[in-house]
Amino acid sequence: GESVGLHLPTLSVQEGDNSIINCAYSNSASDYFIWYKQESGKGPQFIIDIRSNMDKRQGQRVTVLLNKTVKHLSLQIAATQPGDSAVYFCAERGQAGTALIFGKGTTLSVSS
Amino acid sequence: NAGVTQTPKFQVLKTGQSMTLQCAQDMNHNSMYWYRQDPGMGLRLIYYSASEGTTDKGEVPNGYNVSRLNKREFSLRLESAAPSQTSVYFCASSEGQRGYTFGSGTRLTVV
Numbered sequence: 629g630e631s632v633g634l635h636l637p638t639l640s641v642q643e644g645d646n647s648i649i650n651c652a653y654s655n656s657a658s659d660y661f662i663w664y665k666q667e668s669g670k671g672p673q674f675i676i677d678i679r680s681n682m683d684k685r686q687g688q689r690v691t692v693l694l695n696k697t698v699k700h701l702s703l704q705i706a707a708t709q710p711g712d713s714a715v716y717f718c719a720e721r722g723q724a725g726t727a728l729i730f731g732k733g734t735t736l737s738v739s740s
Numbered sequence: 741n742a743g744v745t746q747t748p749k750f751q752v753l754k755t756g757q758s759m760t761l762q763c764a765q766d767m768n769h770n771s772m773y774w775y776r777q778d779p780g781m782g783l784r785l786i787y788y789s790a791s792e793g794t795t796d797k798g799e800v801p802n803g804y805n806v807s808r809l810n811k812r813e814f815s816l817r818l819e820s821a822a823p824s825q826t827s828v829y830f831c832a833s834s835e836g837q838r839g840y841t842f843g844s845g846t847r848l849t850v851v
Binding site: 637674732 | 744773775780781782783784785788798799830832838839840841842843844845
């Protein structure tokens, strides 16, 4: 698999590898975090979310990890496929009732 | 299931012209949002409406106005378009603490 220690705008992986996309968030009071996937010419689509009282949540082929100590969020994609190629955004909510704040995004490119 | 519908999908304006971007959702969500997306900037919040009858400024509200017409519809108006408002605009809606559902976007070019 391939991982990045800091947020990078692009990540290139081979089909079948595990991908790790990182995100640093800004507000230590944020209570809710989401990962979105955006394919070219489309709006962002929900992938997985996690609340601040959790440190890990798993979905189908995806896992989100939350480290509140260093305000870091990561998205792990298992067995990456060409259809996973897209821009991935993390988003945080500062407090209940406020709008999501989005990160700048990471472009994932999967080659077969 | 239409979800969030935005119109138009594409628009070219001349500097100084006005226009309204339309957004409608059929999920009975209380909250609606307008974001703009520029290369390398991610999505930035322009305005949002936590519930029918309320609107609040986001990160980049200057040059825009909004109207929450009813629970379903939330429009974004550019009174005097500027080239700096060339962007892709996304409308979204949400209910409670769930993630947002986004529309497919309006690609606006101001010349």
